Amino acid sequence: MLCLDTISDRPGHFDKLFRTCHAIAQLPEDCLDITIDFHDCKFLGHTGVAFLGGLAHLIQARGGQVNFNWDSLCPNIRMNLAQNGFLHHFGYGSSPWDGNSIPYRCDLQHDATALGDYLRYKWLGKGWVNISSGLQAAIAGRVSEIYLNAFDHSQSEIGVFSCGQHYPSLGMLHLTVIDFGIGLPTSVRSLPQNASFTTEEALFWAFQSGNTTKQNDISRGLGLNLLQEFVTKNHGNLMVFSSNGYVAIDDNGVRYENKDINFSGTLVNIALRCDEQYYCLASEVPPIEEPLF
Amino acid sequence: MSYKIYEITGEYATDADSGQQVYDLIHAALLAGNSVELDFSGVNVFASAFFNFAIGQLLKDLSPDKLNELLKVVELSSNGRSILKRVIDNAKHYYSDAQYQKAVDTVMEEYAASF
Numbered sequence A: 001m002l003c004l005d006t007i008s009d010r011p012g013h014f015d016k017l018f019r020t021c022h023a024i025a026q027l028p029e030d031c032l033d034i035t036i037d038f039h040d041c042k043f044l045g046h047t048g049v050a051f052l053g054g055l056a057h058l059i060q061a062r063g064g065q066v067n068f069n070w071d072s073l074c075p076n077i078r079m080n081l082a083q084n085g086f087l088h089h090f091g092y093g094s095s096p097w098d099g100n101s102i103p104y105r106c107d108l109q110h111d112a113t114a115l116g117d118y119l120r121y122k123w124l125g126k127g128w129v130n131i132s133s134g135l136q137a138a139i140a141g142r143v144s145e146i147y148l149n150a151f152d153h154s155q156s157e158i159g160v161f162s163c164g165q166h167y168p169s170l171g172m173l174h175l176t177v178i179d180f181g182i183g184l185p186t187s188v189r190s191l192p193q194n195a196s197f198t199t200e201e202a203l204f205w206a207f208q209s210g211n212t213t214k215q216n217d218i219s220r221g222l223g224l225n226l227l228q229e230f231v232t233k234n235h236g237n238l239m240v241f242s243s244n245g246y247v248a249i250d251d252n253g254v255r256y257e258n259k260d261i262n263f264s265g266t267l268v269n270i271a272l273r274c275d276e277q278y279y280c281l282a283s284e285v286p287p288i289e290e291p292l293f
Numbered sequence B: 001m002s003y004k005i006y007e008i009t010g011e012y013a014t015d016a017d018s019g020q021q022v023y024d025l026i027h028a029a030l031l032a033g034n035s036v037e038l039d040f041s042g043v044n045v046f047a048s049a050f051f052n053f054a055i056g057q058l059l060k061d062l063s064p065d066k067l068n069e070l071l072k073v074v075e076l077s078s079n080g081r082s083i084l085k086r087v088i089d090n091a092k093h094y095y096s097d098a099q100y101q102k103a104v105d106t107v108m109e110e111y112a113a114s115f
Helices: A011-026 A046-061 A075-083 A112-124 A133-153 A184-189 A199-206 A223-233 B016-031 B048-054 B056-060 B064-070 B078-096 B098-113
Strands: A033-037 A065-069 A105-107 A160-167 A172-179 A237-250 A253-273 B002-004 B036-039 B071-074
Touching: A011 A046, A011 A237, A011 A253, A033 A046, A046 A065, A046 A105, A046 A160, A046 A172, A046 A253, A105 A112, A112 A133, A112 A160, A112 A172, A133 A160, A133 A172, A133 A223, A133 A253, A133 B048, A133 B078, A184 A199, A184 A237, A199 A237, A199 A253, A223 A237, A223 A253, A223 B048, B002 B016, B016 B036, B016 B048, B016 B056, B016 B064, B048 B056, B048 B078, B056 B064, B056 B078, B064 B071
Parallel strands: A033 A065, B002 B036, B036 B071
Antiparallel strands: A105 A160, A160 A172, A172 A253, A237 A253
C-alpha cells in the first residue's frame, strides 16, 4: 500500500515523491502489487499528477500491478483528475473534457505536432495567458526543448510524463515534464572527459551553450541553454531535479545544488508569467539584412 | 530550387528527423553550387534540433561565404531567425575547430571500442 500525501509544487514535496520512487525501486519484483491510496492527499498538484502517472508505468514495466483506490480521492482532486484525463488514462471514468485543467500526458516517443498542439492550445492557449500568437509560438518552441531533451538523452523506456497548472492568483503558468531515465548527470558523465564530474559540475556543463553528449558529427547542445536564457530574460523560473542534483533558475540567478535524495530520472518544472509585458524577445532578433552565416 | 518547409514539418519545425529531411533535400544541390531557397511560410514553432540538422550541419563541408551566396531563407519569423542564428554560430564554432573535433571523435571511437 502506498499512501500518497499532499503534493503541492514545493521542492520539499517533490522530495516526498523521489523518496517514494526510491523505495519502490528497492522492492523485489514479486512485491510490486501496489495499491495507491489517497486518503491523506488533500491537494495533488500537476507535478504530483505527472509523477504519479510515471510511477505507475514504472511499476507496470517491472512486471508489477498498480491498483488505485479511487474511492479515497477527495472530490476536488477527483474532479481535476477526471478533467485532465488521468482517471481515463488508467481505465477509470469517462473521457476527459476541455475545462480549466491542463491535460495529463504520457508520450512514448516524440511527436512534434501532438506536443506542439498541447503546448500551444492546451497549456498556453486557454485564454489565461495574455500573449500574442507570435509569442505563444515562441514560448511553445522554447518549452519543446524540454521534451526534445528528455527524448534525446534520458533513455527512459517508459516514456515522458507531463502535466500543467495555471495559478491565477500568482499569474503563473506551470508545466512539469518527467522522465524515468538515466538522469542528466549520468548522461553527461558518459563522455570520457566528463567521467569525474560531480553532479553539480555535470549539471552546470549540461546548461552551457554547445555542450552535448551526442557525438555524431553534428553540432548540437543549445536546447537547455536556450531554455535557461528564455526563463531568465522573461522572469520565469525553472527547476530541474536529476539524480542527486538540483538546478534552480529564476530572477535570483542560477543555482546548482547537491541534494541528499536521489531520483534516477529528470524532473523539469517551468513556470512562466501570464502577461506579455514581462516578455522580451525582440532584442534577440538579428537584423534581417545581416548575412545568416 | 525552392522548398516549402511546411510540407515537411507542418507548423512545428522542432525535431531532428524533419531537419535531416530538409538537409537531405538541399545538401547535394548546394555542394554542386546551385542556389536553394527555403520558404518557411506557415511554420510557426521552432526548436534548435530542427535547425541543427537542417542547416547547422551544412557547415561541415560548405563555407559560410558559400552558404550566404547560395542559401536563401524566406518567410522565417523573427523568433525562428533568432534560433537559427544561434544554431549557425554554434555550428561555425563546432566545425571550424577541426582539431578539437578530431580529438573528440578519436576518444569516442576508442571508448566505443573498449566495450
